[in-house]
Amino acid sequence: xxxxxxxxxxxxxxxxxxxxxxxxxxxxxxxxxxxxxxxxxxxxxxxxxxxxxxxxxxxxxxxxxxxxxxxxxxxxxxxxxxxxxxxxxxxxxxxxxxxxxxxxxxxxxxxxxxxxxxxxxxxxxxxxxxxxxxxxxxxxxxxxxxxxxxxxxxxx
Amino acid sequence: xxxxxxxxxxxxxxxxxxxxxxxxxxxxxxxxxxxxxxxxxxxxxxxxxxxxxxxxxxxxxxxxxxxxxxx
Numbered sequence: 001x002x003x004x005x006x007x008x009x010x011x012x013x014x015x016x017x018x019x020x021x022x023x024x025x026x027x028x029x030x031x032x033x034x035x036x037x038x039x040x041x042x043x044x045x046x047x048x049x050x051x052x053x054x055x056x057x058x059x060x061x062x063x064x065x066x067x068x069x070x071x072x073x074x075x076x077x078x079x080x081x082x083x084x085x086x087x088x089x090x091x092x093x094x095x096x097x098x099x100x101x102x103x104x105x106x107x108x109x110x111x112x113x114x115x116x117x118x119x120x121x122x123x124x125x126x127x128x129x130x131x132x133x134x135x136x137x138x139x140x141x142x143x144x145x146x147x148x149x150x151x152x153x154x155x156x
Numbered sequence: 157x158x159x160x161x162x163x164x165x166x167x168x169x170x171x172x173x174x175x176x177x178x179x180x181x182x183x184x185x186x187x188x189x190x191x192x193x194x195x196x197x198x199x200x201x202x203x204x205x206x207x208x209x210x211x212x213x214x215x216x217x218x219x220x221x222x223x224x225x226x227x
Contacts, residue, residue: 034189036192103183138174
């Protein structure tokens with residue numbers, strides 16, 4: 001994953017993409033228990049998008065570095081990565097306000113929990129609602145622990 | 157209807173385990189996800205070998221094989 005994130009940063013340094021952030025299941029994993037997922041979703045802002053937006057420059061750049069496409073993702077150091085344009089106001093805000101994270105020395109950015117929940121609500125699949133419940137449960141538990149008096153039995 | 161004391165205890169233990177996992181460092185969580193993904197691929201490959209065909213997701217995972225470069 002460290003090498004994968006380094007390559008994604010190289011895309012930014014080369015000017016191929018603008019700001020980007022980890023979203024989806026891996027973004028949720030940052031806040032919750034590990035979630036089984038097949039790929040890494042990277043939401044991308046294109047600073048000066050062409051009339052017809054295409055991911056070809058990303059694929060060309062990574063292809064020159066021996067990363068090959070597989071289905072709708074491109075495999076970078078063992079991780080299938082899906083590059084998703086941040087086309088809606090919510091996604092754009094989520095990328096711009098993402099949290100800076102250090103992953104074993106490699107800087108990266110992860111969407112905030114609030115944005116991940118809002119995007120999940122907008123996407124609306126069963127697993128998205130399940131993820132929202134996991135966030136809510138995590139938040140409720142943190143707050144109930146914070147306010148639990150010593151000796152008070154734990155809530156069921 | 158309230159759960160039985162045993163069920164409540166089990167649910168509490170599950171929540172505690174989820175909380176512990178949630179508190180792991182991000183790189184450690186990623187390694188767990190990689191193991192989960194590799195396990196899913198092995199299960200899919202095994203299912204295909206045993207002739208459990210016809211499920212597109214299973215076939216897709218089985219074709220991928222284990223991750224070559226775990227972090």
